[in-house]
Amino acid sequence: MNTPIDVGTESITLRINDQDVSCRKGETVLQVARENGIDIPTLCYMEGLSIWGGCRLCMVEIAGSPKLQAACATVCTEGMNISTHSPRLENYRRMIVELLFAERNHVCSVCVSNGHCELQAMAVKLGIDHVRFPYRFPHLEVDNSHDRMRMDHNRCILCSRCVRVCAEIEGAHTKDIKGRGVLAAIIHDLDQNWGESETCTSCGKCVNICPTGALTHRGTAVGEMTKKTTFLPYLTLMREDQP
Amino acid sequence: MKPEELTAMAEKARKQDAHFAHHIHVCTESGCVSSQSDVLLKNIADQVQQRGLKDTVCLKGVGCMGLCCNGPLLKADDTMYQFVKPEHAGAIVESLSARPVTELVCDTKQPFFTRQKLIVRENAGLIDPENLADCVAHGAYRALLKVLTTMTPQQVIAEISTSGLRGRGGAGFPTGLKWATVSKASGRAKYVICNGDEGDPGAFMDRSVMEGDPHRVLEGMAIAAYAVGAGQGILYVRAEYPLAVKRLTRAINQARREGLLGHGLFGSNFDFNVEIRLGAGAFVCGEETALIASVEGKRGMPRPRPPYPANSGLHGCPTLINNVETFANVPAIIERGGKWFAGIGTEKSKGTKIFALTGRIKNTGLIEVPMGMPLREIIYDIAGGIPDGKAFKAVQTGGPSGGCIPAEHLDITVDYESLTKLGSIMGSGGMIVMDETSNMVDVARFFMEFCKSESCGKCVPCRVGTYEMHELLDRICNRQANMADLNLLKDLCDMVKQTSLCGLGQSAPNPVLSTLRYFENEYLKLIQSSPTNSTEDGAKHVALEVLS
Ligand SMILES: Cc1cc2nc3c(=O)[nH]c(=O)nc-3n(C[C@H](O)[C@H](O)[C@H](O)COP(=O)(O)O)c2cc1C
Numbered sequence: 001m002n003t004p005i006d007v008g009t010e011s012i013t014l015r016i017n018d019q020d021v022s023c024r025k026g027e028t029v030l031q032v033a034r035e036n037g038i039d040i041p042t043l044c045y046m047e048g049l050s051i052w053g054g055c056r057l058c059m060v061e062i063a064g065s066p067k068l069q070a071a072c073a074t075v076c077t078e079g080m081n082i083s084t085h086s087p088r089l090e091n092y093r094r095m096i097v098e099l100l101f102a103e104r105n106h107v108c109s110v111c112v113s114n115g116h117c118e119l120q121a122m123a124v125k126l127g128i129d130h131v132r133f134p135y136r137f138p139h140l141e142v143d144n145s146h147d148r149m150r151m152d153h154n155r156c157i158l159c160s161r162c163v164r165v166c167a168e169i170e171g172a173h174t175k176d177i178k179g180r181g182v183l184a185a186i187i188h189d190l191d192q193n194w195g196e197s198e199t200c201t202s203c204g205k206c207v208n209i210c211p212t213g214a215l216t217h218r219g220t221a222v223g224e225m226t227k228k229t230t231f232l233p234y235l236t237l238m239r240e241d242q243p
Numbered sequence: 244m245k246p247e248e249l250t251a252m253a254e255k256a257r258k259q260d261a262h263f264a265h266h267i268h269v270c271t272e273s274g275c276v277s278s279q280s281d282v283l284l285k286n287i288a289d290q291v292q293q294r295g296l297k298d299t300v301c302l303k304g305v306g307c308m309g310l311c312c313n314g315p316l317l318k319a320d321d322t323m324y325q326f327v328k329p330e331h332a333g334a335i336v337e338s339l340s341a342r343p344v345t346e347l348v349c350d351t352k353q354p355f356f357t358r359q360k361l362i363v364r365e366n367a368g369l370i371d372p373e374n375l376a377d378c379v380a381h382g383a384y385r386a387l388l389k390v391l392t393t394m395t396p397q398q399v400i401a402e403i404s405t406s407g408l409r410g411r412g413g414a415g416f417p418t419g420l421k422w423a424t425v426s427k428a429s430g431r432a433k434y435v436i437c438n439g440d441e442g443d444p445g446a447f448m449d450r451s452v453m454e455g456d457p458h459r460v461l462e463g464m465a466i467a468a469y470a471v472g473a474g475q476g477i478l479y480v481r482a483e484y485p486l487a488v489k490r491l492t493r494a495i496n497q498a499r500r501e502g503l504l505g506h507g508l509f510g511s512n513f514d515f516n517v518e519i520r521l522g523a524g525a526f527v528c529g530e531e532t533a534l535i536a537s538v539e540g541k542r543g544m545p546r547p548r549p550p551y552p553a554n555s556g557l558h559g560c561p562t563l564i565n566n567v568e569t570f571a572n573v574p575a576i577i578e579r580g581g582k583w584f585a586g587i588g589t590e591k592s593k594g595t596k597i598f599a600l601t602g603r604i605k606n607t608g609l610i611e612v613p614m615g616m617p618l619r620e621i622i623y624d625i626a627g628g629i630p631d632g633k634a635f636k637a638v639q640t641g642g643p644s645g646g647c648i649p650a651e652h653l654d655i656t657v658d659y660e661s662l663t664k665l666g667s668i669m670g671s672g673g674m675i676v677m678d679e680t681s682n683m684v685d686v687a688r689f690f691m692e693f694c695k696s697e698s699c700g701k702c703v704p705c706r707v708g709t710y711e712m713h714e715l716l717d718r719i720c721n722r723q724a725n726m727a728d729l730n731l732l733k734d735l736c737d738m739v740k741q742t743s744l745c746g747l748g749q750s751a752p753n754p755v756l757s758t759l760r761y762f763e764n765e766y767l768k769l770i771q772s773s774p775t776n777s778t779e780d781g782a783k784h785v786a787l788e789v790l791s
């Protein structure tokens with residue numbers, strides 16, 4: 001995993017969507033864009049966690065570079081000329097989100113996160129009206145073994161935010177990923193039931209950081225699950241202040 | 244070891260060798276071992292013993308002689324034999340002082356042998372990879388000695404740059420430039436990693452080098468370490484290569500015992516150690532950042548680059564990572580000079596390349612040819628053409644990341660540039676030949692199936708995209724597709740190529756794109772004969788409930 005990039009004091013200038021902006025050396029394209037009110041879609045990025053670079057929604061065009069770059073993982077350089085929105089990029093983004101819907105079973109109408117889900121909101125934002133790809137309809141488990149929290153693999157998009165918050169912020173490293181390709185899945189400890197995990201401190205950070213209805217509190221019904229992610233910038237700031 | 248000790252070791256081994264009247268070399272690499280060459284070797288040893296010839300016959304197990312399809316291969320003095328079975332041991336030994344066993348003779352004057360140019364494989368078939376003295380007698384560690392006693396690290400890098408050597412692991416990155424970058428990077432330690440993961444289906448070049456000449460790989464790594472300022476080397480080998488692991492382990496132990504690895508090599512102040520790490524056989528672990536994660540004990544998944552390993556690799560330290568064959572070229576370049584190497588091959592692709600020939604071809608096995616050889620010469624002269632009177636259709640180069648080259652381009656030269664121009668890649672050197680009976684859509688589906696199951700699952704385009712592309716290819720092959728499916732497949736190819744995180748996903752669409760480029764009619768034929776073709780826009784689209 002990548003550690004967050006050190007931000008220095010030297011400043012540089014660049015262009016994003018024909019707008020001149022300046023930033024500190026070491027900042028990523030995504031950070032600078034957001035500071036300047038330019039929205040780049042993301043799902044796996046989470047401020048305060050290491051860079052993952054897995055959802056590929058934040059791909060942007062950089063003049064002079066033949067390849068698209070992930071804004072969350074690309075450090076700004078002097079004179080960069082970036083374009084965050086184009087018909088091509090938007091088409092790719094829609095396809096990626098459609099792939100996520102086709103991959104597992106997202107039935108919003110019976111999901112506890114309905115109306116508060118980042119994946120769902122992303123589909124709306126990108127103007128998705130149907131999924132072009134064959135649905136997989138995999139048979140997946142719901143892990144109900146923990147007394148306070150629930151993992152529904154049907155809703156997981158493998159963004160790994162839960163894995164990172166658990167390892168990097170809580171320090172428990174209860175969660176990890178097993179398997180390859182579409183068979184990859186989130187596991188607890190040595191692929192045990194969550195409720196039997198010996199390392200989980202039941203802190204609930206993973207539930208709050210999860211963008212979808214994959215990790216939820218038990219006892220919530222359809223549409224009732226809301227997430228609170230404000231703890232993360234707070235915790236990160238508190239840690240930075242320490243000598 | 245002191246410099247003079249290396250010369251003495253070589254001298255002694257050569258003298259011992261000269262004292263034998265006859266030499267029998269039996270191939271003991273995986274290909275021939277699978278058809279019992281190990282038993283053959285033992286039987287010959289017994290025969291030699293029984294006939295009291297121990298002092299006249301020198302018997303060795305050696306590396307791959309190339310024509311693996313005719314194995315086990317064996318060389319008795321100047322005669323090469325093929326298809327030798329364990330029960331032929333007696334006849335072979337008898338023939339030494341009589342006439343050759345004609346029915347087993349393999350013609351070494353055939354183009355398969357005469358058109359090759361051996362640099363990396365120059366000692367295969369000559370040396371016993373398990374015997375250090377024998378390797379030293381054939382020149383092992385002489386280049387390292389030269390480097391440590393007469394050259395500065397900068398001179399070594401300059402020599403490699405002059406040679407024009409490019410990475411043999413797939414991308415063809417200039418090796419000298421990579422070494423210079425690592426040498427300039429600063430860190431508390433530096434590492435040299437040899438990438439022996441070799442995961443493409445149909446490829447076994449690196450396995451053969453590791454099994455047949457392990458000291459050459461170690462020597463290349465040591466020279467690289469001296470050039471970039473590293474002290475520790477890691478050899479990453481897949482666990483499915485047990486014989487390679489065994490030979491490398493043995494080679495490392497021998498080199499350590501003789502002081503060819505360890506502290507103060509050849510009286511210099513250069514220290515170098517190598518350790519072996521086993522990969523569990525995930526294709527993606529051949530990707531450099533995933534490989535490094537795997538060595539660090541983490542799940543083998545790639546990470547975004549930059550930073551490149553040259554600046555921040557293993558444990559965050561500057562790391563040089565090269566392919567097995569890349570390292571194996573180094574000793575020859577040092578000994579004979581960068582200029583000599585640059586004289587072989589084409590303007591931008593220097594030296595030789597090892598290819599693993601498989602598929603519908605007469606001679607399957609390993610060849611090493613100069614870069615820039617016409618494809619036709621490889622297929623028809625060296626590989627002997629297509630068997631059973633069939634016609635050549637295409638050859639797949641670069642495995643699941645590459646593409647196919649059809650008959651109309653048989654006259655291209657095989658080098659990095661011309662393969663890329665045709666939509667394929669050099670890759671690591673697999674060549675899978677297909678004849679007129681091959682179904683190209685099925686070929687594309689085969690490689691997509693591979694990518695789908697080898698995707699590490701980290702990024703969405705590759706994880707789900709390869710699954711969906713496979714699904715669509717499957718529909719086309721099963722005559723259940725319509726034109727909308729084909730267009731969707733094309734869109735997916737483009738998106739997955741452009742947005743995937745690592746080379747696996749970025750190149751996974753290549754086999755589809757290149758079969759579409761040359762054989763789109765085969766796709767169309769399958770679709771036109773599909774009963775489902777009547778549906779206009781593919782009625783399979785399912786409405787999505789957003790915000791119900
Ligand atoms: C999916 C994937 C698999 C790879 N597998 C191998 C491999 O098996 N062996 C290898 O040497 N390089 C492999 N590579 C290339 C390495 O990432 C790296 O570029 C190479 O080891 C560098 O060595 P070179 O410069 O000597 O070619 C692979 C790359 C990708 C994207």
Ligand code: SF4
Pocket residue numbers: 165166170172173174175199200201202203204205206207
């Ligand atoms: S509740 Fe806390 S400790 Fe348990 S898995 Fe989630 S983040 Fe980790």
Ligand code: SF4
Pocket residue numbers: 155156157158159160161162163186209210211212214215
């Ligand atoms: S459980 Fe939630 S946070 Fe974890 S990987 Fe799945 S979607 Fe992401």
Ligand code: SF4
Pocket residue numbers: 527544545697698699700701702703705706743744745746747748749
């Ligand atoms: S492209 Fe495929 S193999 Fe590479 S990181 Fe993405 S999912 Fe993993």
Ligand code: FES
Pocket residue numbers: 041042043044045052053054055056057058059070071072073
């Ligand atoms: S936010 Fe950049 S890849 Fe997910």
Ligand code: FES
Pocket residue numbers: 270271272273274275276306307308309310311314315316608609
């Ligand atoms: S393995 Fe014996 S000749 Fe190739």
